[in-house]
Amino acid sequence: MIPKKIAVVALLILAIHVFCQEKSANIKLTAEKLHSRVREWPYPVNGITVPTNAPALLWPGTNGKEMVKPMESGSDVPEDPNIGNVRYKVMLASDKNFNNDLLSSSEQRWAVYPLHQALRPGKWYWKYGYALKGSNQWTWSAVYDFVVDAKYANEKVSPPISEVLKRNEGSHPLLWGMNRIGEDFYRNNLDNPEAKKFIVFAEKLMLAPLPTEKPQRVIDTTGKTPLEKKIIIERMYHGFGDAVGNPVRNLCIAYQLTKDKRFILDAKRRALNIANMNPDGVATRDDFTSGAVLEALGWFYDAGYDFLTPQEKEQFKNSITIRAKRVYNHLPNRFELHVSDNHVWQITLRNLAIATVAVINDVPEAKEWLTYMYEVWSARFPVLGTTDGGWHEGNGYFRVNFKSIIYLSQMFGDFSGVDYFKLPWMQNLPYYMLYTHPNGAATTAIGDMWENVPYIVKGEAWFADALTYRMNNPYLNDYVNGIKRYHPDYFHGTDDFLFFRLLNYKPNRELPISSPTQLPKTRKFADVGVVAMHENLAKANKSISSYLFSSPFGSSGHGHASQNAFTINFKGKVLFGGTGYYSNFSDKHNLLYYRTSKAYNTILADSLNQKIGEEGYGWIPRAISGQRIQYALGDASNAYGEIKSDFWLDRFKQIKLVPSKENGYGESGVTLYRRHLLQLDGGYIILYDELEANKPVKWTTQFHCPYYTIEGTNAANANQQNFTVKTDLGNVTASVFANTSLKMNIHNKFFEPAVNWNKVTNDEGQIKDFKDQWHAGITSEAKQKFRYLTIIQVKDGKTEVIKTLSNKRGLTHVQVGDWDIQAQLDGEKTAALQVIGKEAKSLFNYGDLAVFFQGKVYKSSITGSSLLLEMEGSKLNKQEAVDELPDVAKYDRKLK
Structure with missing residues (x-):
C-alpha cells in the first residue's frame, strides 16, 4: 500500500473539493489549496478529460515512509536525507486490469512521467509504484483514470x-x-x-x-x-x-x-x-x-x-x-x-x-542529468502558469526567469524537434506582457521587487525582442517597436539575449505590426489570477489602467498575500498599488508588511492579513470586456485564516517572529469575500465588496499610494468617507459608502519599518532609498455580513460631486457624472449592483434589481450572473458572465 498519509490525501482529493450548484452563476471553492507547495495528490484522476493527447502523469513523492515535504534551494529547511532512497515505476493501460495497450516504465528516481506518445481517444487507467533502493518490493497506488478527447488526436508529442x-x-x-x-x-x-x-x-x-x-x-x-x-x-x-x-x-x-x-x-x-x-x-x-x-x-x-x-x-x-x-x-x-x-x-x-x-x-552521469531535466521540463513547464501566458509572482520576479525561458526553450526544442515557442502559454505570453506592462507605462505593482520595474527595464525589453525571433505575433512586434522608441539606449547589442538572436537571425526579416487598439480593452489571465483593464491599451501612458488580482497560487514563492487587491495607474504612473520594499525574501519588513495584505489595496478582517502560503488563495471567476464599461470579479473567500504552510512558519521562526494577532495574523473567520471592479469611461473606478464571516468582524478597506500623498476630506455623514490623492497627474478622489458608520485612518507609516540593511539596489545599481509611503484605511463597525461601495475618480480636470439620490432599505442610489449607480449595502439582503450610463448607452447589472435599458426590460439568463448591455450604434451588444474555474480547478481537482 501507498503510505497512509498519501492515501488519505488521495481520498480527500476524491471528496468534494469544489462545490458547484447546477444552473447557478456562482461556484464556491472549498479546497484548502489549489496548488500545493509540493505535490500532494496524483494527476490526472477521477475520469477528467485531459487537455492533451499525451498528459504528464504526476504523483506525490515519498521517502519510503511518508510524503516528501517542502524543501527548496536557498532555504534553511533541511533536506530529507531519504529522498534519494526511492525508485518509481508507472503502468498505463486502456483497461483497469492493465492487459490492453499496456505501457510500463522502467525504474526512475523522480515522480513525474510525461507521456512521449499520443494516446488514442477514450478512457485510460494508470498507477504508480515505489520501491526502496536495491529492493524488489513494490508498493502500488490505487488505479486512477482519465479520458483523452479525439479533438487532441493530431497534437504533436515530444x-x-x-x-x-x-x-x-x-x-x-x-x-x-x-x-x-x-x-x-x-x-x-x-x-x-x-x-x-x-x-x-x-x-x-x-x-x-x-x-x-x-x-x-x-x-x-x-x-x-x-x-x-x-x-x-x-x-x-x-x-x-x-x-x-x-x-x-x-x-x-x-x-x-x-x-x-x-x-x-x-x-x-x-x-x-x-x-x-x-x-x-x-x-x-x-x-x-x-x-x-x-x-x-x-x-x-x-x-x-x-x-x-x-x-x-x-x-x-x-x-x-x-x-x-x-x-x-x-x-x-x-x-x-x-x-x-x-x-x-x-x-x-x-x-x-x-x-x-x-x-x-x-561524463557517465551526464545522461541521467539530461534525462531528468528533459522529463521535468516536459512535465512541468511553465511552472507558474498553465496556458494563459501569465506568471504568478508578478513582473518584478518574472524577469529573473527570462533567460531560462528563452534558452531552455531553444535547447530542448533543438533536441526534441518540438517548437516550445508554440505552446499555448508561450503564444499568450505577449498578451500578458502587453496588458500588464504596457509601453511607456507602469507595471501592475504587485509581488516581490515590483518597485524595481515601475517602467519597462532592459531585461523586459530584451526578452520581448527575443520572442519576436520565434513568434509571428503582430501585437508583440508593435510592442517591441514601441519599447525601442521609448528606450533606444537599451539595445546596444551585447545583452544576454544576443546569442539567441544570432542563432535565429534572418536577414531582412519582415515583422507585421498590428496596433493594440484592435484588442479587447480587458483581458483575464485566470490561471495566475489577473484581470487587466485599459481605457486605451495603445496609449496607456496617457490614460487609465486598472488591475484586479486574485491568484489560485496563493502567496507562494515571490507572490504576495494580495487576493482581491487592485492597482490603478494613470498616465503611465502608479496611483494605487502595493507598498513597502523588497529588502530580503523573509526579513521583518517582508513578513510583517511588504508580503502581507496590509501592503495592498484589499480588505483586512479585524486588522488581520490573509494567509501567507498556497493555502491563502483567490481566483477570478468573471471578467467582461466592454467598450465603455469593463468588469472583473475576484473571489478571496479562501484567503483568510491561520498560516498553515510549514515553509513560511519556519521562515518566521528563523528570524524569531511569531505570526500572532499582534503581528497581523490569525483566524478572522472570513467565509466570503467577492470584489466586483468596474472601470467606467470618463475616469471612474467602482468597487463593490461582498463580505461575510462566521462572527462579527471589523472590515477595513485599504488604499495605498506608493508615490503620492493621501489627504482626508469631510463627508456628508458617518456612513461615507472621502479622501483625495495629491498628484502631479490630475485630480484623484475616492468615496467609500457603507450601511453603518465608518472610521478613516490616514498615515504614512509601515506596520513594520522598512530598513535597507542588505543594501538592495535598483536596476541601475543604486542603493534603494526606502521612503515612507501613504496609506488610508476605512473601517466598519463589527458586522458578520457587510458591503462596501467605493467610487474612485481619476480626472485631468475637476472631479464630480457625487449626488446621493436615495438610501432606502440599504439600497444606496448615487449619481456621478453620467453614471447612475445603485448598490445594496445591507449585508442581510441579496447583493446587487447596477450601473447605468445614459449618454454612454451602457448598463451593468449584478443581483436582483430590475433592468430597464433603452426603453426595454431585460433579464439575466442565469440568476446571479453579471450582465453588460451596451449600444454600438443601433446594435445591442449583450454579454453575460457566470463563474468560470481556472485550469487548475478544472483539471487538477476534478468536480464531483
Whole structure:
C-alpha cells in the first residue's frame, strides 16, 4: 500500500473539493489549496478529460515512509536525507486490469512521467509504484483514470528521451547543435550588423584583466545577526559568477562567429582561471554564483574542446562534475514535486543543462542529468502558469526567469524537434506582457521587487525582442517597436539575449505590426489570477489602467498575500498599488508588511492579513470586456485564516517572529469575500465588496499610494468617507459608502519599518532609498455580513460631486457624472449592483434589481450572473458572465 498519509490525501482529493450548484452563476471553492507547495495528490484522476493527447502523469513523492515535504534551494529547511532512497515505476493501460495497450516504465528516481506518445481517444487507467533502493518490493497506488478527447488526436508529442540522447551523440561542439549548424551559423551572421558590433565588443573584452575572487560590493556586517551576516555575505558576492563567467561565454560566441583563434584562446585563459577557483570558496559556493561558473565551464569545454590538452580536459570534466553533482544530487524526488523551486527554475536549471550537454558523452552521469531535466521540463513547464501566458509572482520576479525561458526553450526544442515557442502559454505570453506592462507605462505593482520595474527595464525589453525571433505575433512586434522608441539606449547589442538572436537571425526579416487598439480593452489571465483593464491599451501612458488580482497560487514563492487587491495607474504612473520594499525574501519588513495584505489595496478582517502560503488563495471567476464599461470579479473567500504552510512558519521562526494577532495574523473567520471592479469611461473606478464571516468582524478597506500623498476630506455623514490623492497627474478622489458608520485612518507609516540593511539596489545599481509611503484605511463597525461601495475618480480636470439620490432599505442610489449607480449595502439582503450610463448607452447589472435599458426590460439568463448591455450604434451588444474555474480547478481537482 501507498503510505497512509498519501492515501488519505488521495481520498480527500476524491471528496468534494469544489462545490458547484447546477444552473447557478456562482461556484464556491472549498479546497484548502489549489496548488500545493509540493505535490500532494496524483494527476490526472477521477475520469477528467485531459487537455492533451499525451498528459504528464504526476504523483506525490515519498521517502519510503511518508510524503516528501517542502524543501527548496536557498532555504534553511533541511533536506530529507531519504529522498534519494526511492525508485518509481508507472503502468498505463486502456483497461483497469492493465492487459490492453499496456505501457510500463522502467525504474526512475523522480515522480513525474510525461507521456512521449499520443494516446488514442477514450478512457485510460494508470498507477504508480515505489520501491526502496536495491529492493524488489513494490508498493502500488490505487488505479486512477482519465479520458483523452479525439479533438487532441493530431497534437504533436515530444519524443522519448532515447531520441533526445541520440541527437546529442557526436563530436564537440554539441551545444546548440553547433556540430551540425556551425558552418551555417558562421556564414549566416557574416553580414549581420549586430554580430559585427559584438565582435568589436569581444576584441575589447580580451583586454580586461583576469578576475580575482573578491566581493562585487562591500557591505558592513557590524551588529548584524548570524542569519543577516550570512545573507549579506552572499549579497556581497551576488553577481560574481556572471562577472567571471559571461566573458568566457562571449569569447566562445565570438570564436564561433569568426573562427578567429584569438577569441577561443583568451576564453581558455579565463576558463582555466575559474576552473581553479575553490567550489567551496565564499566567492562561488552559493547556487547562483556556482551555477554561473558551471555554465561558463560548460561553454568553454564544448566550444574549446580541440584547444585543451588531455590533462586540461580532465581538469574541466572534474570541475564540471563537482559543481553539476552539487546541483543535480538535490533535484530528483524533490525539485519536480515543488510548485516552483525558484532558484532552480530561474537560473541553475539552465546552468546545469548547458554544462550537461557539454559533457554528455564524456561524463557517465551526464545522461541521467539530461534525462531528468528533459522529463521535468516536459512535465512541468511553465511552472507558474498553465496556458494563459501569465506568471504568478508578478513582473518584478518574472524577469529573473527570462533567460531560462528563452534558452531552455531553444535547447530542448533543438533536441526534441518540438517548437516550445508554440505552446499555448508561450503564444499568450505577449498578451500578458502587453496588458500588464504596457509601453511607456507602469507595471501592475504587485509581488516581490515590483518597485524595481515601475517602467519597462532592459531585461523586459530584451526578452520581448527575443520572442519576436520565434513568434509571428503582430501585437508583440508593435510592442517591441514601441519599447525601442521609448528606450533606444537599451539595445546596444551585447545583452544576454544576443546569442539567441544570432542563432535565429534572418536577414531582412519582415515583422507585421498590428496596433493594440484592435484588442479587447480587458483581458483575464485566470490561471495566475489577473484581470487587466485599459481605457486605451495603445496609449496607456496617457490614460487609465486598472488591475484586479486574485491568484489560485496563493502567496507562494515571490507572490504576495494580495487576493482581491487592485492597482490603478494613470498616465503611465502608479496611483494605487502595493507598498513597502523588497529588502530580503523573509526579513521583518517582508513578513510583517511588504508580503502581507496590509501592503495592498484589499480588505483586512479585524486588522488581520490573509494567509501567507498556497493555502491563502483567490481566483477570478468573471471578467467582461466592454467598450465603455469593463468588469472583473475576484473571489478571496479562501484567503483568510491561520498560516498553515510549514515553509513560511519556519521562515518566521528563523528570524524569531511569531505570526500572532499582534503581528497581523490569525483566524478572522472570513467565509466570503467577492470584489466586483468596474472601470467606467470618463475616469471612474467602482468597487463593490461582498463580505461575510462566521462572527462579527471589523472590515477595513485599504488604499495605498506608493508615490503620492493621501489627504482626508469631510463627508456628508458617518456612513461615507472621502479622501483625495495629491498628484502631479490630475485630480484623484475616492468615496467609500457603507450601511453603518465608518472610521478613516490616514498615515504614512509601515506596520513594520522598512530598513535597507542588505543594501538592495535598483536596476541601475543604486542603493534603494526606502521612503515612507501613504496609506488610508476605512473601517466598519463589527458586522458578520457587510458591503462596501467605493467610487474612485481619476480626472485631468475637476472631479464630480457625487449626488446621493436615495438610501432606502440599504439600497444606496448615487449619481456621478453620467453614471447612475445603485448598490445594496445591507449585508442581510441579496447583493446587487447596477450601473447605468445614459449618454454612454451602457448598463451593468449584478443581483436582483430590475433592468430597464433603452426603453426595454431585460433579464439575466442565469440568476446571479453579471450582465453588460451596451449600444454600438443601433446594435445591442449583450454579454453575460457566470463563474468560470481556472485550469487548475478544472483539471487538477476534478468536480464531483
